[in-house]
Amino acid sequence: MLKNQWSKKEIEDSEYEIHHRALSEEYSFFEAVKDGNIEAVSKNLKEEAFTNPEGMGILSKNPLTNLKYHFVITVALVTRYCIDGGMETEQAYRLSDFYIIHMDACSTIQEISDLHHEMALDFTGKMRLLQKNTALSKPVAQCIDYIYAHISARITVEDLAVCTNLSASYLSRLFKQNLGVSISDYIREKKIEKAQNLLRFSDFTYIQIANYLSFSSQSHFIQTFQHYVGMTPKQYRSSKYKSTW
Known part of the structure; x- marks a missing residue:
């Protein structure tokens, strides 16, 4: 049954030319957060790429729920990139949990967008400080x-x-x-x-x-x-x- 549904969806997606964003775009964003590159992350946020429906996967037919799912995915990836970049694991996971819990209480797309910006800049700022700290005694x-x-x-x-x-x-x-x-x-x-x-x-x-x-x-x-x-x-x-x- 599910295989039939998947086959049908593949045909529908190809007919309507539904495509996801290029991986290179997503990688560059996550790498910028990992590197503590405030300027690059801020530029991305100003472009409102997170809420742009073009290239956004459809995880729910409800726009609000769909964005919430994407928020969780984004936070999960940001967390892992930052851990890979040297952030203390427990700190990264606590920060991730903090933002996901507050996202769960959001009731509008704008609230989720604002929280996404806050989250991205918070992780980026902490990574920039971490890069600075590598030169500390x-x-x-x-x-x-x-x-x-x-x-x-x-x-x-x-x-x-x-x-x-x-x-x-x-x-x-x-x-x-x-x-x-x-x-x-x-x-x-x-x-x-x-x-x-x-x-x-x-x-x-x-x-x-x-x-x-x-x-x-x-x-x-x-x-x-x-x-x-x-x-x-x-x-x-x-x-x-x-x-x-």
Whole structure:
């Protein structure tokens, strides 16, 4: 039965000249993400290639469901390309799960398109940082990994000194030489990046986010967020948040 259906579909596809995109186009996109090539990925996203129906395979007759299936495939391939490029496996899979879960809650094609752009740039940005980190000293690379894994905790220079088996003063100087920012500033930047994701893709309250990221108080969180982002968490959520909850 299925063989008959497949034979019929082959004939229909040939009659209507249904073709998929050239593999070279897809490979170039995934390679750009893997290489941390923000410029090439941004160019691809501006062309709206992901939502262009020309060359898009039909996995469902429902346009929204069809795009959701393609989103999952794209994230899966991006994840594997990035792992191949050196991204830590667990980090890549957690990031993949994060975006697929939020895609599942999308109710419009535009929401999926926006999330696809966010996902692609997020993976690309992390790969660019990874490429940069290959030139870093081992202790600084260890610090970056530790900060990523413990972003919700209160991280101190002393914690990182123990992790790297270096004195706090020497590690601080080494970190500043490698990245151009202090350890404390880097930690705050990463916490604010996490806060931005939570504000966009969750319904956590401001106090919940402040507590989760171990800020001393809600007011401290708001003050720090405004310093780095240029607007308050409330203003940021109002401009970015798409309620699908």
